[in-house]
Amino acid sequence: MNLIIKPSDIEKKSFSIITQELGDRTFPAGQEEVVKRVIHTTADFDYADNLCFSENAIESAKDALSHGATIITDTNMAMSGISKTILSSLGGQVCCFMADKQVADEAKTRGVTRAIVSMEHAAKLDGPLIFAIGNAPTALIRLHELIEQGVCHPALVVGVPVGFVNVVESKELFIGGNTPYIIARGRKGGSNVAAAIINALQYQLVKREGF
Amino acid sequence: MNLIIKPSDIEKKSFSIITQELGDRTFPAGQEEVVKRVIHTTADFDYADNLCFSENAIESAKDALSHGATIITDTNMAMSGISKTILSSLGGQVCCFMADKQVADEAKTRGVTRAIVSMEHAAKLDGPLIFAIGNAPTALIRLHELIEQGVCHPALVVGVPVGFVNVVESKELFIGGNTPYIIARGRKGGSNVAAAIINALQYQLVKREGF
Secondary structure, three states: OOOOOOHHHHHHHHHHHHHHHHOOOOOOOOHHHHHHHHHHHHOOOOHHHHEEEOOOHHHHHHHHHHOOOEEEEOOHHHHHHOOHHHHHHOOOEEEOOOOOHHHHHHHHHHOOOHHHHHHHHHHOOOOOEEEEEOOOHHHHHHHHHHHHOOOOOOOEEEEOOOOOOOHHHHHHOOOOOOOOEEEEOOOOOOHHHHHHHHHHHHHOOOOOOOO | OOOOOOHHHHHHHHHHHHHHHHOOOOOOOOHHHHHHHHHHHHOOOOHHHHEEEOOOHHHHHHHHHHOOOEEEEOOHHHHHHOOHHHHHHOOOEEEOOOOOHHHHHHHHHHOOOHHHHHHHHHHOOOOOEEEEEOOOHHHHHHHHHHHHOOOOOOOEEEEOOOOOOOHHHHHHOOOOOOOOEEEEOOOOOOHHHHHHHHHHHHHOOOOOOOO
């Protein structure tokens, strides 16, 4: 085994293999970095076809991130996978309300998912908001309602919940809409995919060490 | 959209869809739960073919978990995705050394990955050990060396790093070996897959709320 051990070299080599295997597929600037990073995270080339971008998604995300955006995730796992160093250097932060006792209590009382209550809490936050939903379709559905009601105006919705029940439909709510979005059409996605997309956007704004 | 919002109902319905789509594929008891949970986590049926189990993997894992195993991950993301409630009720815990300053310093001095140093630290831990490697092939390679040297005797190695460089080869080191293993053969895997496998094993030991 030709053991490359410098993580930045492994990443460069990986992206070179991904580029090669994508062949003559081309993507608009900004979207290409997202598609490749998701494939890097999953080793799943389906994402070259699944990922849908609103026309203004990359620009809106980069603008929000460079102005200290708050990223809201629907799992601690996605929060954990988002690189904090660059984000905080840009004045941004990431938060997840899923494990909050207040959210859990309110969800129980109302008989709804914690994901729904989390979105309602997040909608009240100040500043540019980016939602990174990799797990709960109910989060995405509630978020869409809050946007329709004018309660919330996200700079970007990353809609990549994974699964078999309500998932496909929850994503379709955003396709073609006015809110900037990056959606993984179909069943696939996940917390890792949500984190990878946010990281791919961040990395476009700074020079990373070793790259 | 027929909006089922009770998470346990969504999960039951999802598993029923997965079972249906797997058709007449059958898996040994214990392995079936793992395969289905990984598909539930990824919506990727490739894992029905990719996942390889040593003959004793499920039994060894369940025995370790019921005796308060320590689970070592190679990412904070995998650690974050592992359900802690059941684990701690069984006397177990999960840890990850990747963000430790001591590990980072030592890795820098020696010019190796933090994943390698993390495995060396983990190998010294007491009690039954389960390794859940979803990211770094260098972690899996170093772990294999430590096992060969007799320094470490894991109850289970979950070897599911994802990627394009050294990944396939690092997994093949374990196939057919004496250490109990669950390996995702090929390029696919990830922190989410590692966490899903550990959760599928835990859930076999207890009655979960709502199920």
